[in-house]
Amino acid sequence: MATALYDRDILRLAASIPHYGRLKAAQASVEKRSPVCGSRIVVDVALDEEGRVKALGQEVKACALGQASASLMGAHAVGRDKVELAAARDALAAFFAGERDDAGDWPGLDLLERARPFPARHKSILLPFEAAAEAAAMAKA
Template identity: 65%
Template sequence: MTATLYNAAILRLAAGIPHHDRLAEPQGSSERRSPVCGSRLTVDVILDEEGRIARLGQMVRACALGQASASLMGAHAIGRSEEELIAARDALAGFLAGTREDPGDWPGLEIFAPARAHSARHASIRLAFEAVAEAVALARRARAA
């Protein structure tokens, strides 16, 4: 089980998390925690004029699976809209839960296929995508107010 879940590709991603600093003045922030394993992740965003992510910051205190997920999210989040982030979050959740066969079109998420059989790991893997979608929604609402 451990060798399958924590393989070299997961560990490489976990070691190279992009945007691994909080933003000084974010438009939206979200902190998510996994009650199962204690993983915690905070995402900060600044949106461009079209409501897409222009800047991203994240603080990741998670297991290797959560770190790898934050790495994949961070590597491809700039320029994404709230709708794209919600779609990625929901596709990943469905993939892990077994309600869909593919993880959607976000690059790299198929790496989590071995974790599908280990539901205790799902919350940590979902954290980054849940947090970024929520941070963008909060930023969008703050701009509209």
């Protein structure tokens, strides 16, 4: 029996995106879009003196999977540095590309593994992690 792409857990995550809204004092902002599905996300970050995310804002217009991914990213990004954010992005991208067997150790990503057989959904899922990693790399602590 096939696993449903959208289930209660995905929909619950999609409906509860943490750090929703733009930051007024962002050190860096990155907008990402998926040309395939039209998903769009803007991530704003502010870093502390040690280069860790101290504040995060995100504006998300995406499918339920993209929203769920933004929820997972947002729930665990504060306190992370640019290396950790890039590692999460790279692991998730490698998983969807078939280059690794798991989505990495970012909490909750196992819920998004059901989308692996649906390549048209991958970009929307990757957007929050791409934007967060890029914003953290651009920000000055």
